[in-house]
Amino acid sequence: MRYEKIKLVDENGLRIDGRKPDQLRPVKMEVSVLKNADGSAYVEQGNTRVLAAVYGPREVHPKHLTLPDRAILRTRYHMVPYSTDERKSPAPTRREIELSKVIREALESVIFVELYPRTTIDVFIEVIQADAGTRTAGLMAASLALADAGIPMKDLIAAVAIGKVDGTLVLDINQVEDEYGEADMPIAMMPSLGEIVLLQLNGVLSEEEFYEALKLAQKGIAQLYEFEKQALMKKYVEVKVEEV
Amino acid sequence: MPILVQHRQIVLPGQLLAEGKDVEVKAQHTIYRIGDKYYSSVIGLTDVQNGKRLSVIALEGFYFPKVDDIVIGMIIDTGLTSWTVDIRSPYLAILHASDVLSKPFNPLKDNLRKHLDIGDLVLAKIIQFDRTRSPVLTVKGKGLGKITKGVIVEIIPSRVPRVIGRKGSMINMVKEETKCQITIGLNGRIWIIGPTLTHEEVAILAIKKIERETHISGLTDRVKAFIREELKKRGLAK
Numbered sequence: 001m002r003y004e005k006i007k008l009v010d011e012n013g014l015r016i017d018g019r020k021p022d023q024l025r026p027v028k029m030e031v032s033v034l035k036n037a038d039g040s041a042y043v044e045q046g047n048t049r050v051l052a053a054v055y056g057p058r059e060v061h062p063k064h065l066t067l068p069d070r071a072i073l074r075t076r077y078h079m080v081p082y083s084t085d086e087r088k089s090p091a092p093t094r095r096e097i098e099l100s101k102v103i104r105e106a107l108e109s110v111i112f113v114e115l116y117p118r119t120t121i122d123v124f125i126e127v128i129q130a131d132a133g134t135r136t137a138g139l140m141a142a143s144l145a146l147a148d149a150g151i152p153m154k155d156l157i158a159a160v161a162i163g164k165v166d167g168t169l170v171l172d173i174n175q176v177e178d179e180y181g182e183a184d185m186p187i188a189m190m191p192s193l194g195e196i197v198l199l200q201l202n203g204v205l206s207e208e209e210f211y212e213a214l215k216l217a218q219k220g221i222a223q224l225y226e227f228e229k230q231a232l233m234k235k236y237v238e239v240k241v242e243e244v
Numbered sequence: 245m246p247i248l249v250q251h252r253q254i255v256l257p258g259q260l261l262a263e264g265k266d267v268e269v270k271a272q273h274t275i276y277r278i279g280d281k282y283y284s285s286v287i288g289l290t291d292v293q294n295g296k297r298l299s300v301i302a303l304e305g306f307y308f309p310k311v312d313d314i315v316i317g318m319i320i321d322t323g324l325t326s327w328t329v330d331i332r333s334p335y336l337a338i339l340h341a342s343d344v345l346s347k348p349f350n351p352l353k354d355n356l357r358k359h360l361d362i363g364d365l366v367l368a369k370i371i372q373f374d375r376t377r378s379p380v381l382t383v384k385g386k387g388l389g390k391i392t393k394g395v396i397v398e399i400i401p402s403r404v405p406r407v408i409g410r411k412g413s414m415i416n417m418v419k420e421e422t423k424c425q426i427t428i429g430l431n432g433r434i435w436i437i438g439p440t441l442t443h444e445e446v447a448i449l450a451i452k453k454i455e456r457e458t459h460i461s462g463l464t465d466r467v468k469a470f471i472r473e474e475l476k477k478r479g480l481a482k
Contacts, residue, residue, distance in 0.1 A: 038306070057306065057334035068376070112285065115273055116308075117375050119334040147257050150305025150402060152273045152285035155258025192258040192283065232256055232287060236303070236459050 006180050008165040016177065017046075021170045024160070024220055029140070029231035031148045039149025041231070043141040046174055047131035052141035054149040057119035071116040075104035077138055079127040099135050106139055106188050106197040112152045121151060132178040133161045139188050139198065144228060148235075156228050157197060159188035160220040162213040164205060169213050171220045185210075187217040191225040251292040254459055255284040255300060262298055273308075274300040289459055303459060307333045307401035307431040309370050309379040314388075316396065316429030317381060319364045322356045325349070329366065329381060332401065332431045337379040339368065344383055365391040367427060367435065387427070394425075394437035397448050399455040401432035406458045407451060414454065414464055421471040422447040446474045 008016050015021065025046030034040035037053035044050075060066045077100040081090050092100075107123065123145070125138040136159035143157035163173030165181035178184055183203025189196050205213060246264035249255060261275065262282040269275055274286045275298070288300040307315075309331065317329035317337055329337040341349050341356055360366065366381075367388050373379035383389045399407065408415050408428060419426050424438035424447045434451055438444035450471050457463055475481035 039304070059334065059336060112273070112276070116334055147287055148304060150286055150302055152276075153257045154276065154283070154285065156256065190258060192260065193278070229256055233254065236254055 024172045039145040041141045041144035043137045049129040050137040050141045051126045052145040053124045054145040056121035057116040060120040070113040071119045075123045077125045083130045110153045132175045155190035158221040158224040161186040249290045253290045259284045268297045270299040302402040305402040309373045313430045315431040316433035324351045339381045397434045
């Protein structure tokens with residue numbers, strides 16, 4: 001049997017879903033979507049849908065995990081069983097445990113954990129529908145939820161994945177591009193401070209390609225950052241003054 | 245121009261607020277500094293005084309204990325010689341038995357539940373807190389102690405300053421208009437005692453309105469009109 005390779009970029013330079021190489025998928029963001037959490041957010045990027053909830057700072061249970069000089073951060077990245085084509089077992093996989101860790105480390109660099117010793121901040125990220133870029137969408141949802149909970153932080157996090165498909169660098173890859181592409185590089189930043197909080201690379205990029213990818217990511221991140229700010233502002237703008 | 249934001253502007257985490265050395269910034273968790281640059285760390289409202297004094301009041305958030313704060317706590321557990329009290333902060337507070345009972349207390353004979361039981365509310369003051377140990381409460385003082393009548397409303401703790409208003413202007417207006425006795429716990433619990441349940445109801449609605457519209461200016465007048473209207477609807481005012 002002969003496999004025919006899927007063409008990911010056509011002769012006009014357009015991608016499989018009709019986007020230009022430097023174009024993001026449609027974005028939707030909303031904060032305060034859950035009543036019982038201290039802070040929450042919902043992020044949609046194309047077909048990727050993520051929900052995040054934040055609790056805390058609160059008392060640590062079990063007690064022995066407490067740190068005397070700072071708050072601990074506990075993060076759970078989880079994909080619901082119906083988030084993928086084929087049912088995913090709800091038990092945390094090796095991948096989910098790893099992503100929980102890298103997301104936690106990214107968030108730790110943003111939150112002022114030393115302000116609240118002996119407490120915990122719990123972040124729950126649920127991927128409702130997966131179409132690549134779930135860790136970046138999850139990070140954005142988590143940072144919006146943290147801001148919504150009123151936890152002091154350096155900056156919001158905006159994140160995007162860069163891919164290399166058919167030899168071209170593309171912004172915000174989807175599932176097909178992720179599966180058949182040559183490289184996948186998620187990048188998360190604090191845009192106001194220009195600091196990178198997460199960078200992973202799966203695949204091979206040359207040095208020039210790497211720097212070009214970084215530049216492309218910054219462009220996408222700047223746009224996503226604006227969406228994030230709008231989402232947070234919307235909560236206050238929508239409160240209408242009731243005239244009597 | 246060193247300050248880059250206006251008075252009463254909504255700011256977001258990571259937003260650059262001011263630059264330069266001649267800016268006076270109140271030391272608080274809502275602002276942080278890198279070199280000469282000041283950034284906001286929360287969603288908040290700016291407060292700019294005389295074009296050089298800058299602070300940010302958080303719009304979202306939890307209560308963080310401070311010594312001498314008056315709070316309303318709920319008893320969640322009784323021990324042998326102390327109560328554990330929930331004050332809606334990251335830390336649970338402690339209320340010692342010796343503080344509540346005037347006579348010497350014998351844990352063998354006496355049961356603390358007779359005095360304050362789980363679910364009871366107390367108006368208390370924080371007398372000790374340093375982040376390394378849980379806050380300690382006292383009920384010794386004027387008006388402090390167990391809450392036995394009235395109603396409690398909960399609001400987002402960071403919006404308490406707005407409910408109080410500048411030098412108490414807002415809360416005094418609400419008290420006067422609704423004829424209710426109102427005690428504010430800085431942890432976002434507010435205790436209302438009114439002449440009738442209807443008065444209390446109007447006071448609750450007014451406080452909820454203040455909480456909801458914290459960030460929109462001209463609030464005091466709007467709330468005043470609101471209370472009068474609501475009282476009229478209920479036949480309590482002309």
